[in-house]
Amino acid sequence: MVGWPDRRWLDLVGTEQPIVQAPMAGAGGVELCIAAIEGGALGSLPCGMLSPEQVRAQVAEVRAGTDRPFNLNFFCHRMPDGVGDAAWRELLRPYYEEFGVQPSNGGAMRLPFDAAMAEVVEEVRPAVVSFHFGLPEPSLLDRVKATGAIVIGNATTVEEALWLDERGVHAVIAQGFEAGGHSGRFLGSDPAEALGLFALVPQAADAVRIPVIAAGGIGDARGIAAAFTLGASGVEIGTAYLHCPEAGISDAHRRKLREGRTVFTNLLSGGLARGVHGRLIDDLGPIRPEAPRYPLASAALAPIRAAAEKRCEFGFGPMWAGQAAPLGQALPAAELTRQLGADALAILGRAG
Amino acid sequence: MVGWPDRRWLDLVGTEQPIVQAPMAGAGGVELCIAAIEGGALGSLPCGMLSPEQVRAQVAEVRAGTDRPFNLNFFCHRMPDGVGDAAWRELLRPYYEEFGVQPSNGGAMRLPFDAAMAEVVEEVRPAVVSFHFGLPEPSLLDRVKATGAIVIGNATTVEEALWLDERGVHAVIAQGFEAGGHSGRFLGSDPAEALGLFALVPQAADAVRIPVIAAGGIGDARGIAAAFTLGASGVEIGTAYLHCPEAGISDAHRRKLREGRTVFTNLLSGGLARGVHGRLIDDLGPIRPEAPRYPLASAALAPIRAAAEKRCEFGFGPMWAGQAAPLGQALPAAELTRQLGADALAILGRAG
DSSP states (O other), X not given: OOSOSOOHHHHHHOXXXXXXXXXXXXXXXXXXXXXXXXXXXXXXXXXXXXXHHHHHHHHHHHHHHOOSOEEEEEEOOOOOSSOOOHHHHHHHHHHHHHHTOOOOOOSOOOOOOOHHHHHHHHHHOOSEEEEEXXXXXXXXXXXXXXXXXXXXXXXXXXXXXXXXXHTTOSEEEEEOTTOSEEOOOOSSOOGGGOOOHHHHHHHHHHHOSSOEEEESSXXXXXXXXXXXXXXXXXXXXXXXHHTSTTSOOOHHHHHHHTTOOEEEESTTTSSOEEEEOOHHHHHHOSOOTTSOTTTTHHHHHHHHHHHHHHTTOOTTSOOBOOTTGGGOOOOOHHHHHHHHHHHHHHHTTOOO | OOSXXXXXXXXXXXXXXXXXXXXXXXXXXXXXXXXXXXXXXXXEEEOTTOOHHHHHHHHHHHHXXXXXXXXXXXXXXXXXXXXXXXXXXXXXXXXXXXXXXXXXXXXXXXXXXXXXXXXXXXXXXXSEEEEESXXXXXHHHHHHHHTTOEEEEEESSHHHHHHXXXXXXXXXXXXXXXXXXXXXOOSSOOGGGOOOHHHHHHHHHXXXXXXXXXXXXXXXXXXXXXXXXXXXXXXXXXHHHHTSTTSOOOHHHHHHHTTOOXXXXXXXXXXXXXXXXXXXXXXXXXXXTTSOXXXXXXXXXXXXXXXXXXXXXXXXXXXXXXXXXXXXXXXXXXXXXXXXXXXXXHHTTOOO
16 A cells, blocks of 8 residues: 555545645745645635735746746635724824834735636736635635636634535635634634534544645654544645744744744634734733734734844744644755655555 | 554553553443453553442452453542632532522542542452542552552653653553543643643653553544554544443433544533533533642532433533534444454554
8 A cells, every 4th residue: 555545635636745835924935835736735825915916926926937827816805894903093092103114004815715806816826715704705706716726725613614615615624723813714704612623623524525635743754644634635835834934923933933834824814723922912811802903913013023123023923833842853845745645654564 | 554553552461452442431431441452452450539348349340251361440549638618619609599409429439549439449350440630649649559450550641651650650641632521640740731742642652662552533443543643552432432332421422522622621520631522511611720639619509400410411520522413323331342453453553
């Protein structure tokens, strides 16, 4: 018996390794995507904070570096209406004063997938499109499907996995509580019910007919092998790639990955996302009711963050990381990808 | 290659299956312990709510049913001093009125391991003694070790696993966030940093020299096989045994296992413990600052719980369950144990 024990995702996507390099807005761009692809993974471009023009430009760059498939990732949140941020700005006032900046709405905002982005997808025709926080409205989803793209949705519960399967996605990410970055929860909203990957993967795999891609807490080859053992057909790996030289993160962020102390915070975007500790979290506590809803909280923070980062203080911007962060190795992404795949096959007793 | 890929725990404890039947105070007693042992597991007696006399009596019952090894489990919390529960009783006042009972301190209280229990251990000499919430003071621990018992500690973080290893326990349970019942966290106290089993097992296995027993979110044979793949030498299984006829739980509790909606609550004991929803949690929210520290919250609840259960309302007592609850099967415990072991070996490709 040689090779991956479940080839459903591999046969669908046509990559060599059943590894999806997770889209990580702000931390991984073209360079990381190409390097992961070179190692045999499905590379991803995080597009949630890009303009249509920027997506076109990055796709061109990826295609100049590889002719293999890649994934464009988009967010599908609804922008909140009429949310004020007066209490949030008041809470942040000591930082405006400390850093000598004025409250303003600066910085790139996470925007939901829309008609302009559907046009980009129709134009550049990526092999794979993945969505976070549910799916776009049916007419937009139909336009994406009509391009022939493989569509991936993100589920944090069995209910969400079933919802996505019913709407015709081709594969579903089972995102465990351990995952770094934003929890994609979109049905129901009780964060106290977040599921660990160990419980989520087998329940999701039993519930849906499509391949399940396990995400969150997979930091090395043991995790990949264990995910397959639980019923996954693929894995999505994010934090492990943050150790790679191709990840565009601060040295402070990189060092904190080794400590492994992560929490869910709503301070940096308004949505629940897992990351390492930094000054804002340590000062205010990780969860504050004053933070306006996703994605609005980042706006009032932007001038503070910009000023703080000039002083090499990175605790006012996202330093996302999952719970397996300390397991990562500082290897080039292509080499890391190949090694993870080979080691996982060896652990599964299926090496060639 | 036949048999378990890591025999460190099996060779230490001498059971046929690398499965520890989790001690579950109030839900599993002598009958479940004997049945799990019959299936090849290490059976456990939860002793945290028993008197020394009750422990002696239950040990005698287990020994009348089997001559194989069993585990006595104790708590090692410190009883809080000078904690008032006026705010808690005030919060519960509507229930005292609804059920027509007087506030009183009734019910069995969870008590920490002490000299009287050390004497019981010296007398009955169980093969294994496990501790939750850290370890007893060194002189008591030394007395337990001097009996020749294998000592197991419970860790929810790598730091706790190292602390236990340094104090000479023979094996460590890595308890994931997914686990039903009380989280054993004893160093540090930030529940926001709770680790999922997927992230905890490999990090704990890398950190300590002793065998790691994975617990929490393991609901079927896939979970057992995955735990070994992540670096565990054994598994502890609790919730899956609640489906068995030998578990002494209400029908309401049994039905809710299938729904799989669990939360951490501090309402039922004062400590954080995972269980299914019930009326108290739904009315008050799962976490309330008014609940006095572990284990005191249960006292003021006791008369309400007793009156409510007479009306077949079970939402005022513990209905612990882990996140993999829906994966369980309603088989007799001995049969379940044998089947889990055989299926896990088959998944690992090591069946005989």
